[in-house]
Amino acid sequence: MTGPLLEVEGLRVGFSTDRGVVQAVDDVGFELDEGELVCIVGESGCGKSVTALTIMGLTRSPTTRIGGSVRYEGSELLDAPESQLRALRGPGIAIVFQEPVTSLNPVQRVGPQIAEQIRAHTTLDKAETRQRVIESMRRLGIPQPEQRWYAYPHELSGGMCQRVMIAMAMSCSPRLLIADECTTALDVTIQAQILLQLRSLCDDHGIGVLLITHDLGVVAEVADRVVVLYNGRVVEQGTVRSIFEDPQHPYTWGLLGSMPRLDRPRREQLLTIPGAPPEPGTAGGGCSFLVRCPHAFDRCLEEPPLAPVPGASDRESARCWLTPDQRRHLRMAGGDIGLAPAGDVG
Amino acid sequence: MARYIARRLVSSLVVLFLVSVFTFLIFQVIPNGNPALRIAGRGASPATLVAVVKEWGFNQPLYVQYADMMKKIFTGSVVSYSGNINVLGQLRAGLPATVSLAVGASVIWLSGAIVIGVISSRRIGGTVDRLMGVLASVSISVPVYVIGAVALYFLAYKVSIFPNGGYVPISQSFFGWLDHMILPWLCLSVGFIGLYSRVLRSSIIETEGEDFVRTAKAKGLTKRRILVHHVLRTSMIPIISLWGLDFAGVIGGGAILIETLFNLQGVGQYAAESIGLLDIPPIMVIVMYGTFFVVLLTTAVDILHAFAEPRVRLQA
Numbered sequence: 001m002t003g004p005l006l007e008v009e010g011l012r013v014g015f016s017t018d019r020g021v022v023q024a025v026d027d028v029g030f031e032l033d034e035g036e037l038v039c040i041v042g043e044s045g046c047g048k049s050v051t052a053l054t055i056m057g058l059t060r061s062p063t064t065r066i067g068g069s070v071r072y073e074g075s076e077l078l079d080a081p082e083s084q085l086r087a088l089r090g091p092g093i094a095i096v097f098q099e100p101v102t103s104l105n106p107v108q109r110v111g112p113q114i115a116e117q118i119r120a121h122t123t124l125d126k127a128e129t130r131q132r133v134i135e136s137m138r139r140l141g142i143p144q145p146e147q148r149w150y151a152y153p154h155e156l157s158g159g160m161c162q163r164v165m166i167a168m169a170m171s172c173s174p175r176l177l178i179a180d181e182c183t184t185a186l187d188v189t190i191q192a193q194i195l196l197q198l199r200s201l202c203d204d205h206g207i208g209v210l211l212i213t214h215d216l217g218v219v220a221e222v223a224d225r226v227v228v229l230y231n232g233r234v235v236e237q238g239t240v241r242s243i244f245e246d247p248q249h250p251y252t253w254g255l256l257g258s259m260p261r262l263d264r265p266r267r268e269q270l271l272t273i274p275g276a277p278p279e280p281g282t283a284g285g286g287c288s289f290l291v292r293c294p295h296a297f298d299r300c301l302e303e304p305p306l307a308p309v310p311g312a313s314d315r316e317s318a319r320c321w322l323t324p325d326q327r328r329h330l331r332m333a334g335g336d337i338g339l340a341p342a343g344d345v346g
Numbered sequence: 347m348a349r350y351i352a353r354r355l356v357s358s359l360v361v362l363f364l365v366s367v368f369t370f371l372i373f374q375v376i377p378n379g380n381p382a383l384r385i386a387g388r389g390a391s392p393a394t395l396v397a398v399v400k401e402w403g404f405n406q407p408l409y410v411q412y413a414d415m416m417k418k419i420f421t422g423s424v425v426s427y428s429g430n431i432n433v434l435g436q437l438r439a440g441l442p443a444t445v446s447l448a449v450g451a452s453v454i455w456l457s458g459a460i461v462i463g464v465i466s467s468r469r470i471g472g473t474v475d476r477l478m479g480v481l482a483s484v485s486i487s488v489p490v491y492v493i494g495a496v497a498l499y500f501l502a503y504k505v506s507i508f509p510n511g512g513y514v515p516i517s518q519s520f521f522g523w524l525d526h527m528i529l530p531w532l533c534l535s536v537g538f539i540g541l542y543s544r545v546l547r548s549s550i551i552e553t554e555g556e557d558f559v560r561t562a563k564a565k566g567l568t569k570r571r572i573l574v575h576h577v578l579r580t581s582m583i584p585i586i587s588l589w590g591l592d593f594a595g596v597i598g599g600g601a602i603l604i605e606t607l608f609n610l611q612g613v614g615q616y617a618a619e620s621i622g623l624l625d626i627p628p629i630m631v632i633v634m635y636g637t638f639f640v641v642l643l644t645t646a647v648d649i650l651h652a653f654a655e656p657r658v659r660l661q662a
Contacts, residue, residue, distance in 0.1 A: 058563055089566030097564075102557040105576055107655055116575070117565040152656045168565070 003074050004031040005208040006055070006176055010068035013047070013054050021065065024050045026232035029068075029306070030225075031315070034175070035206040037199065039219045039240075041255070042229035043277050048212045049098070051229070052180045054078075055210075056095055057085040072176065090121050094169035098181040100161035104153035110161075111137075111149030114168045121172050136167045140197060159190035166197070176208045177201065183218065195222050216259055220244060225315065228252050231278055231288040234306055238316035248309055248318035248327055250293050287319070295322065295330050351645070358641035365637045366630060370412050373626045380404075381427045381626060402427075415630060424627045426620070433628045436616055437635065440599075443513040444612035447534065447605065448596040450527055455535035455542060456589060460582075462539065463546030464573070470551065478543065485540030494533040494607040501529060511609035530608045534601055538592060542585055549581035556580075583654060590647030591640065598636025 013025040025047040032038045040048050053059045055070050057077060070077045072092065077085065097103040105113055114133045118124060124132065130149070137145035140163040153161055162182060169177055179198060183191040199222045201207045213219060219226055219240065227237040228249065236249040247253055257271035275292040286301040287293070293300065299321045309316045310324055322330065383390075386398045399405050403414055418424040424433045462482075466475040485493075502510040508529045514522035553559065554577055562576045595601075599613035606615045613632060620628035652658045 056564055058560060086566045086568065089564055091566075095564045097557060097561060099557055103561045105558040105562070106657055107579060108575075116567065116571075120565065120567050120571070154657050165561075168561075 003071075004033045005036075005073060006032040006210070007071040008051070008055065008069070009071075011051065011054065011070060012065075012067040013050050013059060014065040016063040016065065024232055025054065027068070027306075028227075028229065028232070028234050030227045030234065030237060032176070032208045032210055034208050035202050036224045037202045037209045037211060037222055038225045038227060039223040040210065040212045040227045040229055041214060041216065041219055043214060045277060046229045047232040048214075048229055049180050052095065052178045052210065052212050055178065056089060056093055057082075058095075087121070090117050090172040090174065092174060093176045093178065094172065094174035095178040095180060096162070096165045096169050096182040098184060100158055100165050100182075101153055103165060104161055106153055109150050109152055110156070110164045111151075114164065114171050117168060118171050133167075133171060136171045137164070140167045140170070141193070142167065159186050159194075162186060162190075162194060166194070170201070173205075174207065176210065178210045178212070180212045181214070182211075184213070184215070191218070192221075198222060216255060228255070233288055233319065234317075235289065235320070236318040238309070242309075242316055246328075247331070248316075248324070249289075249320050250295050250322075250330075251289050253331055254292075287321070297321075347649075351649075354641075354645045354648075358638070358645070361641055362634055362637055366416070366634050367412065369630055369633045370415070370626070371408075373624065373629065374408065376624075381624070384624070385427050415627065418627075419631055419634070424631065426625050426628050428623045428625050433631045436628065437613060437631060440611060440613040440616045442515055443610040444597060444599065444601070444605065444614060446513075446516065446523065446527055447530055447601060447610060447612060448593055451531045451534040451538075451596065452589065452593050454531050455538035456585070458535060458539040459542030459546055459585065462543035463550065463585075464578075466543065466547045467550040467554075475547075478547075482540035482544050485536045488537075489603075490533060490537055491603045491607055493536055494530075494604055497529055497533050498607065511607070513610045513612070526608075526610075530604050530610060533608075534596070534604045542588060545588065546581060546585050549584050550577055553577045553581045579654065583651060586650060586654075587647055590643040594639040594643035595636070598639040599632050600636065 008031070009029045011025055011028040012023065014021040014023045028047065028051050030038065030040075040051065042048050050059060054066060055072075055077070057080070059066065060082075066078055068078070072088065077088075080088075104110060111130070111133055114136070115129045118129045118132055122129075134145040134149065137148060142148055142160065142163050148156070148160075148164075153164075156164065166179075166182070177198070183194050186194065195218060198209055198211065202209050202224075211218070211222065223240040225237065225239050226243040228235050228243070228251065230251050235251050236243070236247065238248075243252065244256070247256055251273070254271065254273035258273065260270060273292055274294075278288065278291070286303055287296070288303075290296050290300045302321075304319050304321045306317050306319045309318055320327070382395055382398045382402065382404050385402065386395050390398075403411060406414070415424065419433075422432075422434050425431060426433055426436070462478055466478045469475045498510065502508045509526050512526055514526050516523040559572065559576055562572045567575075596614075599605075599617045601612075602614040602618045604610075604614070605612045606618050609615070613635070616628060617632045619625075620632070
């Protein structure tokens with residue numbers, strides 16, 4: 001294939017409310033290749049989910065203003081007619097939502113809910129559809145899928161519902177899978193299993209996975225590349241190695257610093273990022289991290305562009321006025337944020 | 347399920363008992379309630395009056411009178427004070443008209459409300475939706491007897507499209523029956539359509555915000571399939587609950603105004619006449635019969651609800 005599977009460029013999503021337009025996503029751009037797992041990380045309300053929903057065309061409404069570009073296999077989705085999107089949802093792009101239990105229809109058995117999608121996109125008959133549903137449930141490690149066909153969502157555990165959701169998403173063999181905080185509600189053992197399954201989808205089936213999370217542990221475990229979002233903007237992106245070893249943006253330092261670490265002496269208290277993220281739509285000009293940034297200086301009143309990191313690969317970029325030298329210096333002075341490259345760990 | 351139904355049956359017996367006691371007592375305490383005066387007739391001699399009181403047992407303690415009436419009701423020998431006619435026979439005679447009214451009007455008001463509710467919810471805030479909202483407020487606010495009287499005046503008196511009231515049994519003439527029922531059906535349905543369509547509209551809007559509807563969209567289903575298979579099935583539940591009560595009300599003789607206005611000779615009209623005459627036995631019977639239907643339909647709706655919503659457990 002020539003281009004990337006998914007290209008998002010300058011994506012802007014605003015919601016009209018009584019108090020004016022709330023800009024939930026403001027200039028988000030990234031690329032995703034086949035067989036690649038890209039993580040979008042950020043705090044609650046930073047626009048992660050809205051980005052995911054907008055890629056699928058699920059935020060469209062008379063009160064939503066969407067700008068920029070989302071290209072799937074080179075074709076533009078943002079102004080695509082609803083019928084084209086409908087054909088794409090399922091066989092092209094599939095999504096697994098955050099709340100598995102409420103995302104399933106409470107009054108229908110789970111088997112038919114998966115089958116419904118297959119029936120909408122293929123010409124398989126009832127028996128073949130059923131076969132395929134049971135197969136995809138089995139592949140996700142759902143025990144006794146023949147019996148589970150008849151279960152209602154409330155009769156299954158959260159982890160089982162999430163598997164049903166993933167089985168549903170995978171049932172039409174999509175090329176791109178969006179997983180929106182899909183492990184947040186689950187306990188860690190189930191979470192690990194599901195992450196492993198997502199990873200193997202990329203490696204074995206060449207599916208592109210866009211994983212949305214606020215959990216850096218999840219990111220470190222499975223991601224190829226990472227996009228860090230803050231207040232609706234990409235503040236930094238790069239490979240998982242570069243984000244953890246050589247983070248460029250003070251916000252990313254804060255995220256990393258707030259994680260407990262086993263390879264350093266224990267601190268009395270974990271680092272926190274002071275303040276709270278700005279209300280979407282209230283930020284003035286300048287860097288959106290300005291008020292919370294310990295290293296802000298006068299130039300930060302002007303919004304920094306998302307610029308490539310000098311000396312790094314072409315897909316690494318950050319939105320900060322500090323020079324790479326300053327960044328390295330400040331990071332060291334501020335403690336031990338960022339992992340030293342593997343060789344340097346004493 | 348069997349235990350649940352058994353339990354509901356027992357509780358409905360309690361409800362029936364209480365309703366009958368209260369109804370009986372109310373007619374003992376309201377002024378001019380002495381039935382002996384009316385049975386004996388105007389200007390009856392004191393001797394006749396005493397004889398009547400003795401014959402009908404009005405001098406007995408209240409609980410004896412109540413027990414006596416219940417015995418008569420359940421053996422089917424209860425007669426009205428005015429005219430000495432068997433009450434159950436009268437009730438049975440009124441049933442076909444009342445059942446016709448309730449069933450026909452239900453079909454009209456349910457289908458009308460579903461169509462209008464769905465259309466309004468497709469165009470929230472649009473011209474059609476606002477118009478429907480105004481019409482709904484009007485139809486709920488205007489009393490049913492005004493709608494009925496206006497309809498009768500224009501459609502039966504000014505222009506004789508429909509007959510001027512009365513009831514023709516379906517066994518006698520299907521088209522005659524239909525002809526006589528259409529206007530009562532429509533007049534009774536108007537208010538219900540207004541209320542039900544608004545309830546359904548907001549229920550649809552609420553359901554459409556649910557996560558599982560977003561999932562249905564993400565599955566690439568057509569709008570129509572999402573509406574019918576995912577949204578409507580859930581949003582119909584409040585409509586069905588409302589319908590259970592309203593249908594029971596009409597079939598239990600609650601459509602007094604429409605039945606009287608169109609002279610349908612149904613249970614409701616019988617109730618109205620009996621109340622006018624302060625004739626206690628028919629009132630007791632009709633109230634108990636109506637209560638029975640309300641209890642029955644409420645139970646039926648609860649069972650239906652359990653089928654539509656697997657999360658609902660019927661508590662035995």
